[in-house]
Amino acid sequence: MLNVMLLLLNQLKNFFFNYITIMSKIIAITNQKGGVGKTTTAINLAASLASLDQTVLLIDLDPQGNATMGSGLDKAELYYSTCDVMLDQVALVDAIVDGLPCGYALAPTNGDLTAAEVELTTLANREHRLRNAILDIRDHYDYILIDTPPSLNMLTLNALVAAEAVIVPMQCEYFALEGLSALMTTVEGVRSTLNPSLKIEGLLRTMFDGRNNLANDVSAQLDEHFGSLVYRAFIPRNVRLAEAPSYGLPVMYYDKGSRGAKAYLALAQEVLAQALSRSSNHEPSPIVLKKDLPIKNQPEETTPPGSALQVADDGVLVFQLKQNKK
Numbered sequence: 001m002l003n004v005m006l007l008l009l010n011q012l013k014n015f016f017f018n019y020i021t022i023m024s025k026i027i028a029i030t031n032q033k034g035g036v037g038k039t040t041t042a043i044n045l046a047a048s049l050a051s052l053d054q055t056v057l058l059i060d061l062d063p064q065g066n067a068t069m070g071s072g073l074d075k076a077e078l079y080y081s082t083c084d085v086m087l088d089q090v091a092l093v094d095a096i097v098d099g100l101p102c103g104y105a106l107a108p109t110n111g112d113l114t115a116a117e118v119e120l121t122t123l124a125n126r127e128h129r130l131r132n133a134i135l136d137i138r139d140h141y142d143y144i145l146i147d148t149p150p151s152l153n154m155l156t157l158n159a160l161v162a163a164e165a166v167i168v169p170m171q172c173e174y175f176a177l178e179g180l181s182a183l184m185t186t187v188e189g190v191r192s193t194l195n196p197s198l199k200i201e202g203l204l205r206t207m208f209d210g211r212n213n214l215a216n217d218v219s220a221q222l223d224e225h226f227g228s229l230v231y232r233a234f235i236p237r238n239v240r241l242a243e244a245p246s247y248g249l250p251v252m253y254y255d256k257g258s259r260g261a262k263a264y265l266a267l268a269q270e271v272l273a274q275a276l277s278r279s280s281n282h283e284p285s286p287i288v289l290k291k292d293l294p295i296k297n298q299p300e301e302t303t304p305p306g307s308a309l310q311v312a313d314d315g316v317l318v319f320q321l322k323q324n325k326k
Contacts, residue, residue, distance in 0.1 A: 025142070025143050025144070025164060025165065025275060026134065026138065026143075026144045026146070026162060026163045026164045026165070027143065027145050027146070027163060027164070027165045027166070027167055027201055028145075028146045028148055028156075028159040028160055028162070028163035028165070028166050028167070029041055029042045029045070029145060029146065029147055029148065029166075029167045029169065030148045030156060030159065030160070030166050030167075030168060030183065031150065031168055031169055031170060031179060031183060032150055032151050032152045032156070032179055032182060032183060032186075033150060033170070033176060033179035034150035035150075036150075036169050036170050036171050036176065036206055036207075037169045037171075037206035037207055037235060038147065038148070038150065038169050039062065039064075039066045039067050039070065039147050040070075040169075040206070040235075040241065040245070041167070041169045041204060041206065041235070041264075041267075042058060042060075042067050042145055042146075042147035043058070043067055043070045043071060043102070043147075043245070043250050044241075044250045044251055044252065044260070044261075044264035045145060045167075045264060045267060045268055045271070046058040046102070046103075046104040046143075046145050046250070047102050047103055047104060047250030047251075047252055047253065047264075048250075048252060048264045048265045048267065048268035049104075049142070049143050049268045049272070050102070050103035050104045051103060051252065051265070051268075052265075052268055052269065052272060054142040054143055054272070055105075055140065055141045055142045055143075056103075056104035056105065056141060056142065056143045056144075056145065057096065057104065057105045057106070057107065057137070057140075057141045057143070057144045057145070058071065058105070058106050058107070058145050058146075058147065059082060059106075059107040059130075059144065059145065059146045059147065060082060060106065060107060060108050060109040060147050061082055061109065061113070061130070061146055061147060061148050061149065061155050061156075061158070061159055062109065062113075062147050062148060062149045062150075062155075063109065063110070063111050063112075063113040063114040063117070063149065063155075064111075064149075065108070065109050065110045065111065065113075066147075066245070067106075067108075067109075067147040068106065068108035068109055068110065069245065069248065070244075070245040070248065070249075070250075071100055071102050071104075071106050071108075071248065071250075072100055072101060072102060072248035072249065073097060073100070073106065073108050073248075075108060075109065075110035075111075076110065078108050078109075078110055080094055080095040081095060081107075081108055081109045081110055081112060081113065082095060082107050082108070082109040082113060083109060083110070083112040083113040083115070083116040085107065085129075085130075085133050086113070086116045086120060086129050086130065086133075086155075086158070087116050087119060087120075088129070091133070091136065092107060092133040092134060092136065092137055093136065093137050095107050095108070096137070101249070101253065102249065102250050102253060103253075105141070113155070117153060117154050117155050120154050120155075120158075121154060126154065126158075127154075127157055127158060127161050127194055128158075128161055128162075128194075129158055130146075130158040130159060130161070130162040131158070131161050131162035134162055146159040146162065146163060152182070152183075152186050157190070157194075160186070160187065160190045160194075160195060160198060161190065161194045161195045161198075162195075163195070163198060164197055164198065164199070165198070165199050165200070165201035166187060166198065166199070166200050166201055167201050167202055167204055168180065168183060168200065168202070168203050168204065169204045169206045169235075170203060170204070170205065170206065171205075171206055171207050171208075171215075172205055172208055172212075172214070172215040172216075172218035172219045172222070173214065173215070173218065174214065174218065176218070177218070180203075184200075187199075187200060200229055201271075201274070202229055202230065202231045202271075202274075203222060203226055203229055203230045203231065204231050204233075204234070204235065204267065205219055205222070205230070205231070205234040205235065206234075206235040207235065207236075207237050208234045208235060208236050208237070209236070209237050210236075219234075231267060231270055232266075232270060233263060233266040233267040233269075233270050234263065235260065235263045235264065235267070236259050236260065236263060238251075238258055238259045238260035238263075240254060240255040240258035240259075240260050240261070241258065241259075241260030241261075244260075250264075251264065252264065252265065
């Protein structure tokens, strides 16, 4: 009888430990290259997770305020914003807006955050402002998503220090690979100095057009070199997805039957499945850059499939994941 009770207690302990590791997951959606669908991903992943019964907070940390506008708020009429939070003028809970039709809570922002970024450079503990602000509210949410600026600046650094994981939206285009190189180096630098628990959650292929040979080549190389880090879900080019922000709605509330809505719902399901299957004691693998990632000439449209990119010997896509030793 005692053995049965001990077995049940161990099962309960494992259940609750795994449950706690799944809860309150903080993900920064980051790419220093603009126009890759970063804010679109932040908005639509938040809405899709919320539709799957997850409590979600989206933090807009981009001074452009596109995530704020795309969620249905006028950035010119905010009472409090993430600017006030980053400067310790208000608590994060006071800046959060609930009850939005998109299904998630939002910490909005506007252009004032640009001035805050300048002021942050003179303040103590500047890299940990967002992390400290999140501490008081993180247990209220299953997922906290952070939309970051399209640059590697102090705001992005705050997001990486606060986050547990990074989702990298990227187009399957040649010059996106150099941006990926810089981001991987930055993430590894933050891990080694400010946030040891930070890891790459996944690479998301956005604006994907399967009719394009180059897109297929880059996608295949990503799969080959990053394996399970590349999400199986990909985001297609979709008119409805592009139209939805002008109505202040995620695409699933604008046209739930569109390819864009279905793609982001598939991504949300994959994110949840990853969280459920991930071992609770797994440590993130460091990313090792074997050699520099050079820029080459854009291939001609007539380049046959499979020959647009060279790997290893030419230094393209030469990242390698170092596996944990058992």
